[in-house]
Amino acid sequence: MHNKTETMTVHKIPLPTPFLVGDINVYVIKGDQVVLVDTGPDTKEAETALINGLNNLSLKVEDVDVLLLTHHHPDHIGLAYLFAETALTAGHAKLKPWLEKDEAHYQRFNEFFRAFLLENGMERKWIEAIENQREKYKKFTKPTALEMELEEKESDVPGLPGWGVMETPGHAQTHLSFYRKEDGVMVAGDHLIAHISSNAIVEAPYNEHEPRPETLIQYRNSLEKCSWVTKVLAGHGVDIQNPSKLISERLSAQEAKARMFLEKMNGEKMTVFDLTKKIYPEMYKKQPDLTFSETIGHLDLLRKSNQIAAVKSNGMYVYEQIL
Structure with missing residues (x-):
């Protein structure tokens, strides 16, 4: 055999x-x-x-x-x-x-993101840019x-x-x-x-x-x-x-990046998009969706370790450091 x-x-x-x-x-x-x-x-x-x-x-x-x-x-x-x-x-x-290519699915996704991105501080012009980009991706x-x-x-x-x-x-x-x-x-x-x-x-x-x-x-x-x-x-x-070595490096890099995000907050109360613009001052204009994902992902990591908290005020989420 x-x-x-x-x-x-x-x-x-x-x-x-x-x-x-x-x-x-x-x-x-x-x-x-x-x-x-x-x-x-x-x-x-x-x-x-x-x-x-x-x-x-x-x-x-x-x-x-x-x-x-x-x-x-x-x-x-x-x-x-x-x-x-x-x-x-x-x-x-x-x-x-x-x-x-279920159009009802696309519509539901877009509706979720319009509300979600707005309540996390993103301006409408960038939301529209993300939606336009998604429409272009559908053509492939x-x-x-x-x-x-x-x-x-x-x-x-x-x-x-x-x-x-x-x-x-x-x-x-x-x-x-x-x-x-x-x-x-x-x-x-x-x-x-x-x-x-x-x-x-x-x-x-x-x-x-x-x-x-x-x-x-x-x-x-x-x-x-x-x-x-x-x-x-x-x-x-x-x-x-050697996947295990690369995985270990990636996990450590994510933790280090989360610490960097916390330092950039510098004790201020910030929306996700405010922090995105602070950390990616040029890149966010080209890739508002990916830079936003990076930011909120690392804020999730900080929130999970009880280093920050999110508070909703006037329809918008604001993150602040827990001291």
């Missing part, structure tokens, strides 16, 4: 994206079935690169049996529709409205169906015997990572990237009566969860050969 690790080979295909993050890596895993993890955005350049990458492995689009999607961002799901006729498409249950996907919902499980990943699914929320509420139990190799999407720290992006709750997810705290828990992994095949950049 052949060793599964030897017979099930993983191949990386880099694809261009129009986003600041640069190329995305998608992965073909060849065993008894052909599995593709992620797809790249819906652009002609990415589609050509994906088809050429498959051809280099003596494959065509219709040869893919299973499409696994790590999370809902357009650089990871944009070309999923190409595989709708011939492959099983699988991902997190929360991926469904994003993959199907086409609707398709999620045929199988996956949850955390040590076995039975479709098309991948001997692999498990790990729920790794933080960067996205839909985020899944896939790991081979035999040798600890993980295909991790944007969960862990060597050259940049993944942003713990703020999202609306998926159920109306749930609180907003504290994404940086989630992300830290997800990092700790996979500290045993031996190698990470990342969605961007190079393979990570």
